[in-house]
Amino acid sequence: MPRVKMTPARSVAIRALYRVNEEGGYANLLLPQMLAREKLSPQDRALATELVYGTLRWQKRLDWIIGAFSKRPLEKLDPWVRNILRLGAYQLCFLAGIPPHAAIYETVQLMKNYGHRGNVAFVNGVLRSILREGKKVQFPRVEEEPAAHLAVVYSHPQWLVERWLSRWGFAETKALLAANNQPAPLGLRVNTLKTTPAELQRMLEREGVQATPGRYLPEALLAEHAASLEQLASFRAGFFQVQDEASQLAVHVLAPRPGERILDACAAPGGKTTHIAQLMGDEGAIWASDVHPHKLDLIRENCRRLGIKSVHVVARDARKWGEDCKGAFQRVLVDAPCSGTGVLRRRPDARWRKRPADLEELPALQLEILRGVAPCVAVGGTLVYSTCSLEWEENQAVVQAFQQAEPAFRLDNLTPYLPPGLESPTAREGYIQLFPHQHGTDGFFVARLVRE
Numbered sequence: 001m002p003r004v005k006m007t008p009a010r011s012v013a014i015r016a017l018y019r020v021n022e023e024g025g026y027a028n029l030l031l032p033q034m035l036a037r038e039k040l041s042p043q044d045r046a047l048a049t050e051l052v053y054g055t056l057r058w059q060k061r062l063d064w065i066i067g068a069f070s071k072r073p074l075e076k077l078d079p080w081v082r083n084i085l086r087l088g089a090y091q092l093c094f095l096a097g098i099p100p101h102a103a104i105y106e107t108v109q110l111m112k113n114y115g116h117r118g119n120v121a122f123v124n125g126v127l128r129s130i131l132r133e134g135k136k137v138q139f140p141r142v143e144e145e146p147a148a149h150l151a152v153v154y155s156h157p158q159w160l161v162e163r164w165l166s167r168w169g170f171a172e173t174k175a176l177l178a179a180n181n182q183p184a185p186l187g188l189r190v191n192t193l194k195t196t197p198a199e200l201q202r203m204l205e206r207e208g209v210q211a212t213p214g215r216y217l218p219e220a221l222l223a224e225h226a227a228s229l230e231q232l233a234s235f236r237a238g239f240f241q242v243q244d245e246a247s248q249l250a251v252h253v254l255a256p257r258p259g260e261r262i263l264d265a266c267a268a269p270g271g272k273t274t275h276i277a278q279l280m281g282d283e284g285a286i287w288a289s290d291v292h293p294h295k296l297d298l299i300r301e302n303c304r305r306l307g308i309k310s311v312h313v314v315a316r317d318a319r320k321w322g323e324d325c326k327g328a329f330q331r332v333l334v335d336a337p338c339s340g341t342g343v344l345r346r347r348p349d350a351r352w353r354k355r356p357a358d359l360e361e362l363p364a365l366q367l368e369i370l371r372g373v374a375p376c377v378a379v380g381g382t383l384v385y386s387t388c389s390l391e392w393e394e395n396q397a398v399v400q401a402f403q404q405a406e407p408a409f410r411l412d413n414l415t416p417y418l419p420p421g422l423e424s425p426t427a428r429e430g431y432i433q434l435f436p437h438q439h440g441t442d443g444f445f446v447a448r449l450v451r452e
Helices: 008-023 027-038 042-057 059-069 079-094 100-114 117-136 146-153 158-180 197-206 245-254 271-279 293-306 318-323 348-352 358-376 396-405
Strands: 186-190 210-213 220-224 240-242 261-264 285-290 311-315 329-335 377-387 409-411 431-434 444-451
Touching: 008 027, 008 042, 008 079, 008 100, 008 348, 027 042, 042 059, 042 079, 042 348, 059 079, 059 117, 059 146, 079 100, 079 117, 100 117, 146 158, 186 197, 186 245, 186 271, 197 210, 197 220, 240 271, 245 271, 245 329, 245 377, 245 431, 245 444, 261 271, 271 285, 271 293, 271 311, 271 329, 285 293, 293 311, 318 358, 329 358, 358 377, 358 396, 377 396, 396 409, 396 444
Parallel strands: 261 285, 261 329, 285 311, 329 377
Antiparallel strands: 186 220, 186 240, 210 220, 377 444, 409 444, 431 444
16 A cells, blocks of 8 residues: 555654554653654644653553454554554544544544555544544443552553552542643753752743742752753753752752762762752762663763763662772762652653562662662761652662661651651651652652661
């Protein structure tokens, strides 16, 4: 079949969805690359991004709706057909600004480029059925199957919903799921070594970006309607770093001081490393390490762009630091690799990659890293442990296991390090758990320990 002309936004969107769902690609990495190659207009870039992230975010619900009208099981459909149906259904069910006839026509045009005539007719028929009857589709009844109901209606893996229901109950879980389906705010950290929050706001406004003060921290801003921030002159000049306030909070809890020796043991891509340097006035010495050598250039580039001079970048497994650096650092930060269940609203495709086995495997690695850096902490020094996970096994349980293995470390009261408006009943116990639906930040865990 000869190829037909398609709108560029939808052409990019369907190729991105295929690569994510069928080839294991990561939307946050491949979509910007695809958009840059295609040189789309700002309007088409925005539409392609909405189509990809929205379809991935609502995939389970869309599959349920498609399944109500497809005579073929979704898992047996050709992968192109399955993803094209999802893309069309998303437009019909969630994008009121796109006329239904246009959504169906453009989706059928996509199918003409990626299938045979039988599939074209099939896709057209299913989408027209969704247009006519989609609002009548029955989801699992909440009274009979609360986990299945929430999993389908709010489009999350059922095993994860069941976990959260057992921990927090129906109302809290529902609120968290709803928050995960809202676009994440774009947090910026003002580089106060070069400018002030007020001046950066004015710069961004001249560049067409509206920014407002963050919720908690003085150097935080929230950007609105911002695309391609890396193209802005203010970004290239190092006036800000893209970083959520929860991530910034971990460095405030570390509380670095000018002149200190500090280790950031899992540092790539360098957001927290450069924030440490910023709070130190770039005076002192920071060792930033990562086990993946190919990620070290990300740290170096961020330091160069932001004008940071106090960072030494090292390729090293965090578990090995204690072998030859005993008592060398006043403060150590471990932002550990984790399941990432606190940032599902920011990475909607990630929810479909998670496995229950992750929560069995990761805590052992996290504990190994903490024990590996423990000898590096000087007596009286500080060790901060953070993750972007909501899971007890990766957070409180790891800290408890670490204290049992390393009794010289005690949890330290967080209250003096928390900004106004960010209270927590566990702060005095030495840790805080942030939630998207409660705090408006990414889901994040931070614990502060002191070596006695």
